[in-house]
Amino acid sequence: MNLPKVQFTEEQKQFRQEVRSFLKQHIEKGTFETRCDSWLSGSNPDFSKIVAEQGWIGMTWPKQYGGKERSTLDRYILTEEFLAFGAPVAAHWFADRQTGPLLLRFGTEYQKEFFLPKIIKGECFFAIGLSEPNSGSDLASVTTRAEKVEGGWIVNGAKTWSSNAQDSHYMVTLIRTEPLGEKKHEGLSQFIIDLKGEGVTITPIRYLTGEPHFNDVFFDNVFVPDEMVVGTLGNGWKQGLAELAFERSGPERILSTFPLLNEAIEQLKKKRDYAGLEEAMKLVAELWSLRNLSIGVAKVLEEGGEVNIPAALVKSIGTKFEQKIPEIVRLLLDVYPDLQSEKEIERYLAESILHAPGFTIRGGTSEVLYGILAKGVIAQ
Amino acid sequence: MSEIKEMVAEVVEKVLKHKVEKETVDLLEENLWAENVWQLLLENELHNVAVSEEEGGAGGDIEDLLELYGLIGKYAAPVPFIEHTLANYLLKQIDIKGYEQLTTYSITAPLQLKEDALFGTLKHVPWAKYAEKIVALAQEGSQQFIVVADLENAVLKNGTNLAAEPRSEVVFENMKALQKVPITAKQYMSLSKLVTAASVSKMNGALTTVFQLSVQFSKEREQFGRPIHRFQLVQQHLANMAGEQTLMTVATNNVQTLLGDGQEGLEVAYTRLRMDDASRAVATAAHQVHAAIGVTHEHRLHQFTRRLWAWRDEEFTARYWKQQLAKQMLESKMDLWESITEQNEAHVHA
Numbered sequence: 001m002n003l004p005k006v007q008f009t010e011e012q013k014q015f016r017q018e019v020r021s022f023l024k025q026h027i028e029k030g031t032f033e034t035r036c037d038s039w040l041s042g043s044n045p046d047f048s049k050i051v052a053e054q055g056w057i058g059m060t061w062p063k064q065y066g067g068k069e070r071s072t073l074d075r076y077i078l079t080e081e082f083l084a085f086g087a088p089v090a091a092h093w094f095a096d097r098q099t100g101p102l103l104l105r106f107g108t109e110y111q112k113e114f115f116l117p118k119i120i121k122g123e124c125f126f127a128i129g130l131s132e133p134n135s136g137s138d139l140a141s142v143t144t145r146a147e148k149v150e151g152g153w154i155v156n157g158a159k160t161w162s163s164n165a166q167d168s169h170y171m172v173t174l175i176r177t178e179p180l181g182e183k184k185h186e187g188l189s190q191f192i193i194d195l196k197g198e199g200v201t202i203t204p205i206r207y208l209t210g211e212p213h214f215n216d217v218f219f220d221n222v223f224v225p226d227e228m229v230v231g232t233l234g235n236g237w238k239q240g241l242a243e244l245a246f247e248r249s250g251p252e253r254i255l256s257t258f259p260l261l262n263e264a265i266e267q268l269k270k271k272r273d274y275a276g277l278e279e280a281m282k283l284v285a286e287l288w289s290l291r292n293l294s295i296g297v298a299k300v301l302e303e304g305g306e307v308n309i310p311a312a313l314v315k316s317i318g319t320k321f322e323q324k325i326p327e328i329v330r331l332l333l334d335v336y337p338d339l340q341s342e343k344e345i346e347r348y349l350a351e352s353i354l355h356a357p358g359f360t361i362r363g364g365t366s367e368v369l370y371g372i373l374a375k376g377v378i379a380q
Numbered sequence: 381m382s383e384i385k386e387m388v389a390e391v392v393e394k395v396l397k398h399k400v401e402k403e404t405v406d407l408l409e410e411n412l413w414a415e416n417v418w419q420l421l422l423e424n425e426l427h428n429v430a431v432s433e434e435e436g437g438a439g440g441d442i443e444d445l446l447e448l449y450g451l452i453g454k455y456a457a458p459v460p461f462i463e464h465t466l467a468n469y470l471l472k473q474i475d476i477k478g479y480e481q482l483t484t485y486s487i488t489a490p491l492q493l494k495e496d497a498l499f500g501t502l503k504h505v506p507w508a509k510y511a512e513k514i515v516a517l518a519q520e521g522s523q524q525f526i527v528v529a530d531l532e533n534a535v536l537k538n539g540t541n542l543a544a545e546p547r548s549e550v551v552f553e554n555m556k557a558l559q560k561v562p563i564t565a566k567q568y569m570s571l572s573k574l575v576t577a578a579s580v581s582k583m584n585g586a587l588t589t590v591f592q593l594s595v596q597f598s599k600e601r602e603q604f605g606r607p608i609h610r611f612q613l614v615q616q617h618l619a620n621m622a623g624e625q626t627l628m629t630v631a632t633n634n635v636q637t638l639l640g641d642g643q644e645g646l647e648v649a650y651t652r653l654r655m656d657d658a659s660r661a662v663a664t665a666a667h668q669v670h671a672a673i674g675v676t677h678e679h680r681l682h683q684f685t686r687r688l689w690a691w692r693d694e695e696f697t698a699r700y701w702k703q704q705l706a707k708q709m710l711e712s713k714m715d716l717w718e719s720i721t722e723q724n725e726a727h728v729h730a
Contacts, residue, residue, distance in 0.1 A: 003630050005637050016721060076486065084717045258717070265709065265716045277706035284705065285653035288720065289631045296630055317623045367612075374615030377595055378624045 003296030003310060006073065013134050015074055019081040022054065027085065034086035034344070036351040037256045040362070041213055042088030043164045045125070051089065052122025061104060065116035072075040072302035076251065076295060083255035084262070091167050095119045095126040097250065098243045099172055102190075105240050106231030111192070115170075127195065129159035129173035129217060130240070135218050136161075137368045140184040140237060144219065145176045146191065152225040153177070157193065158218045163362070165202050165215040171195055173219075176237050188236035192228040193219070209339070209354050241308065249297040249311035253318035254290045256359060258326040260348035261287075267345060278334045283321075283328060290318050309376040316369040319359040326352035385444045388429060392448050396455040405456045405683045408544040413510070415693050418459040427465055431478065442574070443640025445469065446581045450632070453585025456683045458545070458584040460484065466578050467515040474526050474561045481512040484531075487571060488695055491527070491552055493518040493560065498552040500528055504694060508548035509538045517568070518560065524568060528559040542690035543683070553683055573648045576696045577635050580651050583691050584632040586684045587655075587662050591625040593681055594618065594666045597674075608669070617665040624658040631655075646708070649701040656698035659688040 008016075026032060032047055051057055060075050061067025082089050102118055103111050118124035135141040144157025155175060165171060170192050178187030195202065199222040221358035231239045261283060269275040297310045326349055329335070335343075337350035360366045399417045407413055421427060430445040431437020449462050460482060467485040469479030484507045491500040498518060508514065511531055518527045529552065537549040563571075598609035598618060608614045631651040638647055663685040667674045674681045692698065712719055 002633075003626075005630075005634050080721075262716045269710055272710065274706055274710060277709055278702045281702045281705040281709070282653060282657075283718065284709075284720070285650040286657070288647070288650040289627050289654045291720070292634055293627055293630050313623050313626055316619065317627060367616075370616045370619035371612070371620050373619035374609065377618050378599060378609050380593075 002226065003293065004299045006292075006295045006299050008073065008077075012073060016077045016081060019056075019078055023081060023085040023087055024204055026050070026087075032088050034348075035088070036259050036348050037355040037358075038086040038088045038090070039083055039252045039256065040090050040095055040163055040358075041207070041211065041355065042086070043090040043167045044088035045091045045122075045167055047088050048092040048125070049122040050290055051092065054119065056335050057092050057122055058100050058116060058120040061116060061120070065112055066120040067116070072298050073295075076298045080251045080255065083251055084258055086259040090164050091117070091125050092122055094164075094168075095124065098124040098128070102172065102230065102239065102243050103240065106190075106235075108227065109232065110227055115192075117133060124170065125164070125168040127162045127165035127168035127171040127215075127217075127335055129162055129171045129193070131159060131161045133160050133216075139174075139366055140188070142174055142176055142188065144173070146189070146224065148177075149223075152223055152228075153191065155193065155219045155222040155224055158216060160205070160216050161214045161362075162217050163214045165195060166212060166218050168195055168203060171217065172230065174240055177233055177236075185237040187234055188240075189233050190230040190236040191224045192230060192241055193222060193224055194228075197222060199223075207358075244364070245297075245301060245307045245311040247311075248315040248369075249294055249301065249307060250314075251291070251294055252295055253315045253359075253363075254287065254294060254321060256319075256322045256355070257348075257352040258287075259327055260345070260352045261325050263345045263348055264333055267333055269336045273332075279328065279332055283325060286321055286324075290314070290321060294318065309373060312364070312369045312372045312376075315363060316360075316366050316373065319366065322359045323350075323356045326356060334369075385440065385447060388426065389451065391424055392421070392426060392451050395424070396457050397450055399626040400455045400457050401713060402680050402683070405458055405680075408458045408540070408546070409656070411661070413458045413460075413546075417457060418461070421459065421461060422459075427461070429465070430469055431472070435477070441588055441640050442469065442577075443636045446577055446636045446639065449578050449581035450585040450588075453582030453587075453687070454589050456687055457545075459647075460510060460579055462582060463507045463511070466575065467513070470526065470574065471513050471559075473571060473574070474563060474567070476526075476528070476559055476561065479513050479528075482510060482572065483513040484511040485515040486550075487515070487526070487568075487575060488700075490517045490519040490524065491525065493520040493525055493557065496557050496560070498527060498557050499681045500552050500556045501549045502552070504547045505540065505550050506694075507546050508534075508536055508550050509546045513558075514550070518557065524565075525557075526563055526564050526571070527557040527561075529555050529557055534690070541694065543686035545687075545690065563638050570644060571576060572696050573644050574639070576648050576652050576701070577639055579691060579695055580632055580635060580648060580655055583655050583659060584628050586687045586691070587628055587658060588625055590662050590666045590681065590684045590688065591621045593684070594621060596670045598669055601660055614669060617669050621662050621665050624662050628655060628658045643657060646705065649705055652696065652701050653698045653705070656692050659692050663688050 035042055055068050057076055059068045059070045063069055112161055132142050145153045146153035172192050173193050175191050177189040199220040201218040203216045204212045205214050265280055294314050297307050300307045335345050335349055337353055338346045339350040341347050404414050425438040428438040429440045433439050452461055463484040464482055467483040471478055486502045486505045491498045514529050514531050516527050518525045535551040539547055541547045594623050599607050601608050635648045635651050670681055673679050
């Protein structure tokens with residue numbers, strides 16, 4: 001597998017500094033506190049609004065919808081800085097990462113004009129509706145169904161594990177629009193469902209720490225107008241796959257626990273613990289290699305190339321790395337994991353340990369990814 | 381990147397693919413080597429890649445040369461190609477013209493230099509048994525030198541590494557330095573990075589073959605009525621290997637390009653350090669996929685896994701770079717994130 005080598009420009013380097021000083025200011029002001037895994041577990045609509053004011057939501061999208069037409073690599077840099085500083089960007093994350101690109105690729109003009117400017121302003125958040133109570137890894141077995149009526153569709157069924165649906169306005173929902181035939185990947189479509197609409201019930205599923213995180217979303221005779229069908233009817237599976245490449249290859253599959261590693265190295269330096277630093281360097285070397293890979297995929301995505309396999313690869317190795325960080329750090333430093341601690345490192349360690357099991361599950365379990373990778377390798 | 385890159389790589393790949401078979405690699409175990417392959421490489425002027433045309437070379441740059449090292453690893457070619465060309469390339473860095481006679485190098489530990497005489501012992505020197513000259517590191521007081529010596533009169537204790545490649549202990553007892561050039565610590569760091577880039581390139585080549593052999597075997601071998609790649613536990617091995625191989629190939633390509641552009645940061649150190657993990661993971665998984673046949677001498681797999689095991693403990697090892705990186709981090713005023721992002725950006729420009 002060959003990926004392009006990416007070199008950042010002088011302007012990109014400056015942009016990184018700009019984002020970094022913005023984040024440092026807000027940490028100082030107390031707008032947010034650095035946390036591990038904040039990109040998914042740190043939903044803060046007020047902070048998303050501040051990010052939007054910077055022009056940093058939908059920054060790669062066309063100007064006609066309010067975007068800035070910046071490059072994918074600029075967005076990559078922005079994302080990396082959010083992650084490195086553990087900023088609470090979860091509220092707008094899905095809309096920025098995948099709903100926008102999905103609509104730009106498959107959406108109608110009406111959908112683009114209606115949703116994109118709102119997303120860019122930080123006023124419209126999206127959740128993703130894929131898994132169901134009885135279809136997780138076997139995603140194509142979805143049973144949430146829609147029946148055609150005058151001017152739209154009536155949807156019945158349920159989605160689950162939908163992160164941050166409690167703060168979202170809409171959900172891109174995978175729905176069966178034709179009776180289940182021979183091939184279960186066919187007859188699926190993507191609908192945009194108004195989560196505040198009639199017949200929609202959202203019930204929180206608390207994460208193992210007790211925090212709100214994901215949700216069950218029930219649809220009881222929910223009317224969805226025709227203009228909220230994304231792309232082609234029956235093409236939902238393929239459209240969804242295109243989204244997954246964005247979902248799996250980003251720096252959030254490498255850096256969820258980075259604040260912990262950064263702080264651990266600072267502490268080792270302070271103690272002049274040379275042996276400890278040597279061990280930590282193995283993690284840094286791994287981070288460096290993974291980052292190259294992920295940036296390479298971002299570049300291919302920008303050029304419209306096929307990245308399903310390398311994206312699955314980034315996610316499967318990257319998340320393993322994220323899980324490894326707390327396990328190594330706790331052997332290098334005398335640190336007690338405590339979510340309430342006043343010491344940053346103790347909080348970061350606690351957050352990393354408690355969130356780690358989700359890394360290799362969300363967005364496609366490692367086992368599903370291994371299957372995709374092995375088949376890709378055999379087909380070559 | 382040089383324009384001749386693709387052409388040169390094609391020629392070398394063709395030569396190695398057709399001329400280096402399982403039995404060719406086995407020659408090393410009988411105290412022989414692939415002299416015919418070496419001759420072919422010489423005839424095609426491949427030992428002169430990255431030597432400028434004005435100096436009678438074949439053109440191209442270090443990126444081209446490193447790519448060829450990848451092929452040497454990929455085919456386990458039993459020839460002193462890397463040793464000879466890299467020894468000459470190291471000399472070029474300190475403005476000494478390369479040698480026609482077979483030359484090797486060893487710059488991980490210093491000899492003692494007293495005026496023009498060399499004293500000390502170098503261990504595990506590659507291909508010293510066949511080489512006529514050696515490029516080495518020497519020290520006089522606190523000053524370091526790159527020196528060249530004749531191997532003709534040196535005392536050699538010949539042995540092999542884990543892959544049966546020739547390695548010798550070379551004793552210098554009042555041997556004359558044919559050349560001596562003082563070098564700074566910074567120059568030494570550059571040379572050590574070049575040597576490491578060569579290791580990384582050949583290791584990535586061998587790793588790629590180990591992975592490819594495993595994929596191929598998993599398609600051919602049938603058990604319980606179907607090819608073994610249909611089993612999920614085998615698929616997990618293949619997926620993990622694909623991950624390691626891609627990760628290392630992207631990293632190695634980056635190292636080669638950056639060196640080709642005349643930029644050197646810590647990339648090579650990171651790659652070498654991560655290569656240790658990748659070698660272990662891929663070699664282990666490959667043997668597991670191949671099962672019993674893979675641990676026989678008859679099968680090719682060991683020619684590549686043994687190289688990985690041998691090469692990871694030679695020259696500037698992961699341990700060496702782990703120490704260097706820790707030292708730099710300790711002295712740095714930047715935090716990790718600043719240094720990682722600076723690393724990429726300070727040395728790179730589009």
